[in-house]
Amino acid sequence: MTRSETTGAPAEKQAAKRTRNPEKTRENILKVAMTEFADKGLTGARIDEIAAKTATTKRMLYYYFGDKDGLYRAVLQRAYEEIRYEESQLDVDHLEPAEAIRALAELTFDHHEAHPDFIRLVAIENTNRGVNLVQAEGLPETQAPAIRTLDRILQRGQDAGIFRTDTTALDIHMLISSYCVFRVANRYTFKALFDWDLTGAENRPHLRAMIGDVVLAYLQQPGKV
Amino acid sequence: MTRSETTGAPAEKQAAKRTRNPEKTRENILKVAMTEFADKGLTGARIDEIAAKTATTKRMLYYYFGDKDGLYRAVLQRAYEEIRYEESQLDVDHLEPAEAIRALAELTFDHHEAHPDFIRLVAIENTNRGVNLVQAEGLPETQAPAIRTLDRILQRGQDAGIFRTDTTALDIHMLISSYCVFRVANRYTFKALFDWDLTGAENRPHLRAMIGDVVLAYLQQPGKV
């Protein structure tokens, strides 16, 4: 990849410059670093290797991000921002409560499968005890909409008398997340232990339907609604 | 810790020697390495630091385990062996199917909570794509008993007509594991995002009961049994 790549369409308004482009340089570093950190972890990734895969030099990583930890934190923040943006696209308020739950579960299932690097970064950050994530600004607010959406669905179902009332949006979110995250994050050890590929195409339809069934069976459990 | 620690009770048959003790040296290294790898990860742990926390010298790590990867693999294998031993203690065949499932879920819940270092090693090895775990000898066989136990319970429940038949022991194992592993492994990022402590004492009873409820609601879902 060369730095003057974007000069292909100079007809644009104020089209990309040739030699200097701070935004693009920054983005380029972030993107490469994200792949590299997701691949090797914080301690496993090498600044020199990240720099080499970049269109710029190592000195620029330090210029823009301070140090290795600073770059890693920027990657984390960016990863969560991207995910939040994607998640904000979903709209399930027009569905019946039960169908909304199933849609949410399947969206999460698909989403995690489509973003294994994000799942890896989360696992890496948990190995790191979350010390870098807590420094990210305004993260709880970015997650609030997802919980509120789920809360509205639950409320509608509970009002209609078809969902149990002794559970919360966080409970259900955790249940769905754990299943969908585990499937992607732990597939390697699971395969080694049970010789069963959680992300194999042949198992996908069954596993995808199962999480919706599980959550709905729980929410609609006889004697609880 | 000094090396001559075990000389306290010399009345034993062929009690521990003072200066040379390969087994103890090996054990000592393994134990320290396990803590250190679980704490910092494979790439984050430092051989020098492991050695320093040992009652022996760095050269001994290489003498017994070859290199850093070899030591890490030995730690992984040992960790899985310890867990298997603990799990082999459980006996649920005398319980009713539904109560057996609940007991199994709660045992897993307690077990994972009691062994956070094991959970960390699993996460680390998944970050590493399981390349070191697949080299461990005979691991699938060590996990087979747990699956067979679960399979027997399911079979009994299905024969009695109280459990759905369109699911397998691996499905249920994965469902329980994902919940119990996630709770321990992802507590840091979960806390950072939702300000809710999955391992907090105040949430424990609810979360512990919930996984049993979830699995049983799924297995006994109306229309499926």
Place this chain on the structure above:
DNA sequence: GAACTAATTAACTATCTAGTGAGTTATGTC
């Protein structure tokens, strides 16, 4: 008790790695 070998110690090294010093060039501003 001599010979043998497994276990252990201490000092050493090549390489890697995060981070920096110091200067150069493009670009917007007046």
Place this chain on the structure above:
DNA sequence: GACATAACTCACTAGATAGTTAATTAGTTC
């Protein structure tokens, strides 16, 4: 078109890090 400064290049370094060389000592065997 001189000036200021943000963006960028290149060469360098101190210290960390995995792994090694080689000699020594404690038990074991006969």
